Amino acid sequence: MTNAWTDIKNTDLVVVMGGNAAEAHPCGFKWVTEAKAHRGAKLIVVDPRYTRTASVADYYAPIRPGSDIAFLMGAIRWCMENDKVQWEYVKNFTNAAFLVRDDFGWNDGLFTGYDEEKRDFDKSSWDYQIGDDGYALTDPTLENPRCVWQLLKKHVDVYTPEFVENITGTPRDKFLTICQMIGECSAVDRTMTSMYALGWTQHSKGAQNIRGMAMLQLILGNIGVRGGGMNALRGHSNIQGLTDLGLMSNLIPGYLNIPTEKEPDWQTYMSTRDFKPLQPNQTSYWQNYSKFMVSFMKAMWGDAATAENDWAYDYLPKLDVPSYDILRMFELMDQGRVNTYFCQGFNPMLSFPHRGKITTALSQLKTLVVMDPLETETANFWQNHGIHNDVDTASIQTNVYQLPTTCFAEDEGALVNSGRWIQWHWAGATPPGQAKHDTWIMAQIFQRVRKLYQEEGGAFPDAILNLTWNYEDPDEPTPAELAREMNGRALNDVYDPADDAKVVAQAGNQLSGFGQLRDDGSTMAGCWIFSGSWTEDGNMMARRDNSDPDDTGMFLKWSFAWPANRRILYNRASADMNGKPWDPTRKLIEWTGEKWEGYDVPDISPTAKPSEVGPFIMNQEGVSRLFTRGMMRDGPFPTHMEPFESPMQNVFNKKMRGNPVARIFESDAARLGTSDEFPFVATSYRLTEHFHYWTKHNVVNAALQPEFFVEISEELAAERGIKKGGRVRVWGKRGEVWAKAVVTKRLRPLICDGKPVHVVGIPLHWGFMGAAKKGFGPNSLTPFVGDANTDTPEFKAFLVNIEPAAEEPVA
C-alpha cells in the first residue's frame, strides 16, 4: 500500500478491481464503510463475479477474467479525451514531459525489441532521450510527439469504449458510467483509492494490471494524497513482511538484490547501482544503496565483513538464473534435480498451480521437511485419499519429516500489515504438544550445520562460520534480539556528514533511522527499511497510542510504519508546486516557507524546496513514471494481453499466446488447453469464511463453509443440465475436480467478441486434511505459468469444462 488501511476513510471513491476486499479483507474493509458513512464515498466494484464487496457497492460492472488492462487503458483514454486530468500534477509530478527515444515503438501487440527465440525484449529503446548533461530531455508543454504524454495518448487510442466492451465483456454503458465516476476524481478536492489484491497479481501480466491503475491514479493526481493511492491488500497478515525481509529468492532484506553470476565482485555489483538523478536537484534516494548493503553485510558477518574483503561480498550467493521462484523450484524438482526441500509455513500441494505436477515433483524428493503448525496436505502428499488424493503410496519413497511449529497466536514478534505498519504482538497462548517456535528450529539446524563445518571443514565454510550469532541463548534468538538487529546499531560512533564533530549515534547504540546508515562499516542493519523500529527509545512497533490529531487517519504514535514511520508514501505530492495542499481539507504536509510540516512524516528532505525537489524521491527522475523505461520486462506501458488459456485470441496479434515474455517451461506449454476443448473461463478465489488452507482445520469455520463448491451462472447450469446443489465434474487440460454446484445470478455470461463467455468460479479452501469435508481446490486445474515480472502464477484465468456428475465419488 502506498497509503494505510486507516487512510481509506479519507477517500471519495473506492475502486475495488482485482480484489474482493469485503470477502478477503473484511476487517480492513471497515475503512471503506467508514468512508461511505462519513464522507459519502462511493464504492465501485469491477469483478467477474458479483462478490460480497459488490453487495455493498454503489456500482458494479462485470469483467472477463484477465482483461483488466483493456479496461484500465480504456479508462485512461476516456480521462485524457474528456480532460479529466489533474494537469498540474501530471506536468510536475510525472514523467509526462520526458522525451522518449525515437526508436521506441509498439506494433502488433509488441513493443520494440522483441526476440521470439529468447521470449524477451531488448529494452534499450525503452528509454529517455538523455542530454549531454546526463539529464533526460523534457518538453514541459507536452506537445512534443516523443514526450511520454503524447506517446501514452497514442498508446491508449485503440482502447475505445467499443473496443473495451468487446474485449472485457463489460457493457459499454457500465464502463462509461465508471469512467465518469473515476474522472470526477481528477479534481483536486476529490480522491479515489484503488484497492486490489490477487485478482490483479495472479495473472501472467499481473504487474502490468497494477501499472495500469497506478498510471490512472497519477493522471488523476491521486498518489501521495489522503484517500488516494495504490493499495495492495496483502493476503497473509505478514506477507508484506515476507517481501520486506527478502524472502523472495532474488532479494535480500529491504528490497536489495542478491547478486547474480554476472556480478562477481562488489565493484561490478555497485556499478549499475549509482542511481544518478535524471533531473537536476533530485534526491534519487537509492544513491544510498551502498550504505544499506554494507550495513546489511555488517549485520550478517560483523567483524568478518571489512572494507578489505569488500564487506564479505564473496560470502553472498550469486544467482545463475534471475530467480529461484516456486515455479522454477518445482520444475527442477519434477525433473529430479532437487534432493531435499524445506517447506516452512507453506502448503505447496494446494497453493501452487497444477497439483498433479506438484505431486509428482514431491514424489521425486529424497527428503521433505515440513515445518507447520497444521497437518498440511503437503506433509501428507503420499497418503491415498481416494479421489481426493489418488496416489500410489507404495511407489513414493520420499522421507517426510514433520516439525510442528507454533502459530502466530503462540509467538511474540512483529507482523507487517498491508499499510507497512510493523505491529508488535505478544504470545496469547502456550504452544501445544511438541510445537516449537520457528526461530528455535532454525537455530538448532544452523548450530548443527555450523558444527559440521567446524569439525569437517568444507569447500567454503567462511559464510557459515563467520555468521554473526551473538544471541543470549544461541539455541533460540529472541524476537526482540532479531528486531533490534534488523533496526541496526552503530558499531562505531557515527558522525553527522555536515559536521564531523557531531556524533549522531554512539557506538553500541540502536540507530534512530536509516539516515544514520553508513557504508564505511560503522553501522549495521539487517533490514534498512525497518530502521527506526527499535531505537534507543525502545520498541517503536509496540506503541499503542491511538491518538490521531484532527482525525486524519495517520495514527503516527501507533506502532511503526516503514519507511521512517511514514504513513503515506510520496506525501509531498499532496501539496502543489508552492507546497500548499491541493485540498486544504485533506492536508497532509505543507511547506512553511522553511520546512515541510504536517500530520505525516514528510516523504522528502524536510528542507527541500517545493519548487526544486520532486516528490518521488526514490526515482532518479524525481517524478513518477507513466513510462517505466526498461524496468518491467513486458513493456513500459501496459498493453492488452490474453491469459495463456483464453476463449479469445489476442486482437492485436493472433499468434501471441499470453504474455510474450512470461516464463513458461516447455513441458507446461504442452499442457495448455484451448477453448474448443475447454470452453469456459475459470477463476479462483477465496471465501470470507476461510483463511487459505488453515481454517478448514477449525470446526467453527468448517461449519460455516463446509464443502467445496464451484459457482456458475443459471445460464450455464441450464446449458449443461446442472442443478443447484448437484454434483459436478470440472476438468481442464491438467486435471479434474468434483464439486457441488452453486448456481447463482451473481455470475452472468459475458459477451466478448460477439460470443457468450461463461465463467466458472472456483474457491480454494478445501483439501483432504482437516475438519471440513474432503474436497479439491482450483489448483488441480491451474496452469503452471508465471507473471513476466514477478513469476506469480496465473491463478485467475484459465480454461475448463463442466458437466453434471454422479452423486457418488468415482473411485
Add this chain to the structure above:
Amino acid sequence: MKDTATGPTTAVSNPPVQPMKAYFDTSDIVRISATKDVPQPTRQLEKLAKLIDVSKCIGCKACQSACIEWNDTKPEIEENVGVYENPHDLTPNMFTLMRFSEWENPETDDLEWLIRKDGCMHCEDPGCLKACPAPGAIVQYSNGIVDFIHDNCIGCGYCVTGCPFNIPRISQVDHKSYKCTLCSDRVAVGQGPACAKACPTQAIVFGTKEDMKAHAETRIEDLKSRGYDNAGLYDPAGVGGTHVMYVLHHADKPGIYNNLPENPRISPLVEGWKGVTKTAGLAVVGLAALGATLHGLFSRGNRPDDHDDQAAETLVVERRDPENGGHI
C-alpha cells in the same frame, strides 16, 4: 454514533477489563413466562437495542463465528447444498444465521445480493414468552432483552409457535429451546453482544434503543442519498417494536430479505390459544367440574325404586311382562 448511552455499548469501545458488577440482574425482570403479576422492578433500565445495518453487512459470518465461540456451541459440519447459508438454518447450536437472497431490482434491473443476519428480534411483546407454559423459562428484562432460562425450559416447543419470526430451535439432545440471548451475560458486565463485537464493518451496533434509532436515521439518510428512496428502519410495531432492528435499503419490501415478515405480530391463533382459550377454557372446565360434583353428589340422584326392582323381577324371574301382565 454519539456516546450518550448510559448502558454499555460495543463495537465502538472496548469493555472494561476490571471485574465489574452486573449492570442488570434478575431484579430487573419485567415479564416471566406462565407467571402472572410479576413484581415490577423499582427501576426502569434504559431500553437497549442491536441495530443491524443490512446495507453495510458484507455477509462475512464473523457474527456467526463469534456467536459459536461465545456460546460454545457445536454446529454440525454439513454439506453444501448450493447456497451460502451454513448451517442451512438456525439450529439449537446456531443462534444467528446470515441469510442470502439474490434479488433483481425491477426498477434498475440490477442484481442486489441482500444479506440479512437472522436471529431473535427480542420483541417488546415476545410471542415466545406468551406461548411458554413453563413458569420462568422465558423472561424479559426491563431493558428489553428476552432470555431463555434453560433450567426451567421443558422443551415443549410452544415458543416456536409463539414466535412471529420462526426463531427458537429445540435441541434434540437436551430438549431445551435455544435462541440468541442478546448476549445478556456479556451485556450485564459492560460488553456488547459477541456478534456486534466481531462485526468488521460495524453493520451490527449495539446501545440504547434511542441511540440506535438516531444512528439508524443517519444511515437511512445516507442510503436515501444513494438512491434508496425506500430505505428505512425495521422496528415492527405489531410486536411492540423490537430490540433487534434492521436498517433496510428497501424497507417497503421486507419480504425480499429472505422473508422478513411485513407486519409481524403474534399469531391471532396463539393469542386466542393463550388468551381467551386458556382463561375461558379453564373457567368452563372448572365450573362444570364444580357444578357436576356438587349436583352429582348432593342431589337426590336418579335412583331405581322398588317398583323398578319388582318389575325387573317380574320380567326376569316370572318371565311376565310387568307392564301388561302377559308372558314375554
Add this chain to the structure above:
Amino acid sequence: MAPRPYYSERGDHIDGKAPVTVSRYRGFTRANHWVTAATLIVLAVSGLALFHPSLYFLTNLFGGGQITRWLHPIVGVVLFFSFLLMFVQLWRLNMPKPEDVTWTTRIGDVVKGNEDKLPELGKYNAGQKFVFWAMTGLILVLIVTGVMIWQQFFGYLVSIPLRRVAVLVHALAAVAILLVFILHVYAAVWTRGTLRAMTRGTVTGGWAWRHHRKWLREIASRDTKGPAE
C-alpha cells in the same frame, strides 16, 4: 349362531335372580375402560399443567416439567389405542336409533328423572351415545393435533403456521373432552347404580328396568332358564 341381538351385546346376560342382577360389562371391557379412564386422567392433569400456569404445579406429580412434556404425548398414544379397542367393542350399540330422537326432545324429563315419560331404551341412551361419539371425535382430533405439536419426534415435520392451528385446536378439543368427561362422570354418579356396571360389571334389575328397558327385555327374552329354577 343366533342373529346378532338388536339392543344388547351377546355377552350381556342375567347374572342373578334374587335379587335380579344383569351383567353389563365383562372384565376385559371394564379393564379397557379403566385404562382409558386412567390415561385420560393423566392426560387431563398433565395437559392442564401445561395449559394453564396456575396448574403448572401439577407437573410435580410427574417429576417436573421436562418429564411431563415427555410423558403427556406418550400417554396420549396409549389412550388412543386403548380407546380404539373400546370403540371396536362399543360402537355398534352406540349407533343412533329412532327412540334417541324422542329421548333427546324430552331432555327436560331426563333431567327431572321422569323416566316414565321417556321411551324405552336399549343398552345406551342418547346421552351416553353422545359421550361415546364425542370422545371418539375429540380423541381423534387430539391425537392428530397432538402429533403435529409433538416437538420431540415431529417438531420439524409440520409448518409453524399449521402448528399454531394445531395447538389451538388441541387446546379447544382438550377443553371439550374435559367437559364431556365431566358429563360422563357426573351422569354416572347422578344416575345412581351406574358405577357398579364398571366396577362389578353388573347392574341391578331395577336399574336396568328403569333406564334400559329394551336392553333388559332382550336379555330376559333370551334367558332360557325356566322360572322354577
